[in-house]
Amino acid sequence: xxxxxxxxxxxxxxxxxxxxxxxxxxxxxxxxxxxxxxxxxxxxxxxxxxxxxxxxxxxxxxxxxxxxxxxxxxxxxxxxxxxxxxxxxxxxxxxxxxxxxxxxxxxxxxxxxxxxxxxxxxxxxxxxxxxxxxxxxxxxxxxxxxxxxxxxxxxxxxxxxxxxxxxxxxxxxxxxxxxxxxxxxxxxxxxxxxxxxxxxxxxxxxxxxxxxxxxxxxxxxxxxxxxxxxxxxxxxxxxxxxxxxxxxxxxxxxxxxxxxxxxxxxxxxxxxxxxxxxxxxxxxxxxxxxxxxxxxxxxxxxxxxxxxxxx
Amino acid sequence: xxxxxxxxxxxxxxxxxxxxxxxxxxxxxxxxxxxxxxxxxxxxxxxxxxxxxxxxxxxxxxxxxxxxxxxxxxxxxxxxxxxxxxxxxxxxxxxxxxxxxxxxxxxxxxxxxxxxxxxxxxxxxxxxxxxxxxxxxxxxxxxxxxxxxxxxxxxxxxxxxxxxxxxxxxxxxxxxxxxxxxxxxxxxxxxxx
Numbered sequence: 001x002x003x004x005x006x007x008x009x010x011x012x013x014x015x016x017x018x019x020x021x022x023x024x025x026x027x028x029x030x031x032x033x034x035x036x037x038x039x040x041x042x043x044x045x046x047x048x049x050x051x052x053x054x055x056x057x058x059x060x061x062x063x064x065x066x067x068x069x070x071x072x073x074x075x076x077x078x079x080x081x082x083x084x085x086x087x088x089x090x091x092x093x094x095x096x097x098x099x100x101x102x103x104x105x106x107x108x109x110x111x112x113x114x115x116x117x118x119x120x121x122x123x124x125x126x127x128x129x130x131x132x133x134x135x136x137x138x139x140x141x142x143x144x145x146x147x148x149x150x151x152x153x154x155x156x157x158x159x160x161x162x163x164x165x166x167x168x169x170x171x172x173x174x175x176x177x178x179x180x181x182x183x184x185x186x187x188x189x190x191x192x193x194x195x196x197x198x199x200x201x202x203x204x205x206x207x208x209x210x211x212x213x214x215x216x217x218x219x220x221x222x223x224x225x226x227x228x229x230x231x232x233x234x235x236x237x238x239x240x241x242x243x244x245x246x247x248x249x250x251x252x253x254x255x256x257x258x259x260x261x262x263x264x265x266x267x268x269x270x271x272x273x274x275x276x277x278x279x280x281x282x283x284x285x286x287x288x289x290x291x292x293x294x295x296x297x298x299x300x301x302x303x304x305x306x307x308x309x310x311x
Numbered sequence: 312x313x314x315x316x317x318x319x320x321x322x323x324x325x326x327x328x329x330x331x332x333x334x335x336x337x338x339x340x341x342x343x344x345x346x347x348x349x350x351x352x353x354x355x356x357x358x359x360x361x362x363x364x365x366x367x368x369x370x371x372x373x374x375x376x377x378x379x380x381x382x383x384x385x386x387x388x389x390x391x392x393x394x395x396x397x398x399x400x401x402x403x404x405x406x407x408x409x410x411x412x413x414x415x416x417x418x419x420x421x422x423x424x425x426x427x428x429x430x431x432x433x434x435x436x437x438x439x440x441x442x443x444x445x446x447x448x449x450x451x452x453x454x455x456x457x458x459x460x461x462x463x464x465x466x467x468x469x470x471x472x473x474x475x476x477x478x479x480x481x482x483x484x485x486x487x488x489x490x491x492x493x494x495x496x497x498x499x500x501x502x503x504x
Contacts, residue, residue, distance in 0.1 A: 037344070040344070041344055042348060042351060068350075074349075076349050076350050076353050077348070077349070077350040078350050078353060078354070079350065080354070081348070081350070081351060083351055084350075084351055084354040084355075084358075087354060087355060087358045088358060091358050091359075091361070091362045094362060094366065095362070095365055095366065095369075095370070098366055098369075098370035098371070098374075099365075099366075099369045099370050101370070101374060102369060102370045102371075102372075102373040102374045102377075103373075105373060105374055105377040105378075106373055106377060108377075122374075123374060123378065126371065126374050126375070127378060130375065146371065146375070147363065147366065147367030147371045147372070148363060148367075150366070150371050151359070151362055151363040151366050151367065151371075154366070155359060155362055171355075174347075174348075174351060175344065175345055175346070175347045176347035176348045176349070176351035176352045176355065177351060177352075177355045179347050179352065180351075180352045180355035180356050180359065181355065181359065183356075184356070184359060184360075248344065
């Protein structure tokens with residue numbers, strides 16, 4: 001039964017991009033068409049299930065186009081895209097799941113009992129992330145960072161998982177999304193540093209060793225200060241690229257495997273790529289959790305590092 | 312490919328520094344996987360911040376508070392259980408001592424009872440012996456008295472018999488010449504007076 005479900009899953013995945021490609025510019029006969037890039041990149045339309053046979057399995061819905069907003073010299077096109085829709089869905093799912101769990105807890109807290117089922121699972125995840133990942137890394141008095149890190153975790157997790165659902169798309173496979181999350185993390189880390197170190201925060205920007213003679217101190221400061229500053233930006237940069245690349249790579253592999261069927265043009269060969277793609281999908285499922293975890297873990301570690309850094 | 316990547320990376324790092332400054336340029340650039348769309352960035356920021364505020368207020372706050380409350384309740388329950396156990400242990404110790412004391416008491420009672428019984432037995436045996444002795448003494452005295460009485464009786468009887476025999480003999484000997492002579496001589500003495 002499970003095997004059948006995953007097969008159907010993989011198949012729906014396989015057909016969606018084809019419908020997509022066909023819906024677009026009809027490719028010249030016999031010429032290779034890139035179905036992977038459109039699938040993993042952002043677009044102005046979303047796919048929804050279609051039950052009309054002539055349309056295939058998916059129907060495209062054009063998202064509204066809004067006039068770009070001008071803020072001073074900056075122009076921002078705020079018209080929603082596929083990934084924005086996915087972000088919204090992920091956020092709503094986060095709210096639904098977590099607030100439902102919180103409600104269940106509040107209900108059970110009255111008689112000092114633990115909730116059962118889903119609420120208990122969410123509680124277990126929240127508590128694990130809080131007690132084993134976030135608090136030990138951000139250091140003492142780090143309770144204030146828990147909601148931020150937990151929000152990061154669940155938001156990224158739901159975004160990742162939505163990419164594995166048929167008709168879904170991985171918002172965390174968009175560099176804009178991961179970059180924004182990383183920038184948020186960057187600001188949280190730096191502000192945490194400022195609050196924890198006070199004036200000492202300057203020492204994390206300007207390298208100024210106290211235990212060296214002035215003759216060495218000068219050049220060292222000149223050399224090391226840029227390194228310190230670059231170090232501040234490489235951390236969120238790495239966060240953004242890691243999440244983006246992980247989320248994109250899995251999808252590329254799955255799509256490439258499925259495309260093998262069409263490359264060889266043989267249905268007889270189909271089972272092999274499908275089995276392989278299913279295996280990759282299972283791996284993707286794991287990676288979805290892993291990358292959300294890694295992002296949260298690293299943000300906690302960065303917060304802890306800057307709060308503990310006494311030069 | 313490498314040039315695109317390099318350009319995107321430098322673009323991205325610039326954007327990370329001064330996010331909105333290059334936005335206009337970015338929108339017009341040819342869409343690529345690595346070129347961030349400022350609109351999506353703005354959406355992400357808004358969605359993330361709103362989600363953060365809502366979740367920390369309505370989800371994580373209550374969940375952590377509930378867990379903390381439960382932990383506190385559990386700790387209280389454990390502390391209470393510990394206190395109860397200590398009290399129970401104390402009580403048990405007390406009871407054990409009480410039982411020990413009671414056992415000693417019982418032992419003492421038994422010993423005392425046995426001693427009392429022994430002394431009573433000895434007393435009773437003594438008493439019995441004394442009574443027996445007394446009874447024997449009395450019996451002996453009675454026997455003695457009876458014997459004396461019997462002897463007296465016997466003696467009286469013997470005297471009577473002897474007297475009867477003697478009177479018989481005297482009656483018979485009275486008309487004897489000798490007796491006459493005796494009487495006469497007796498009379499003679501009287502006459503001489």
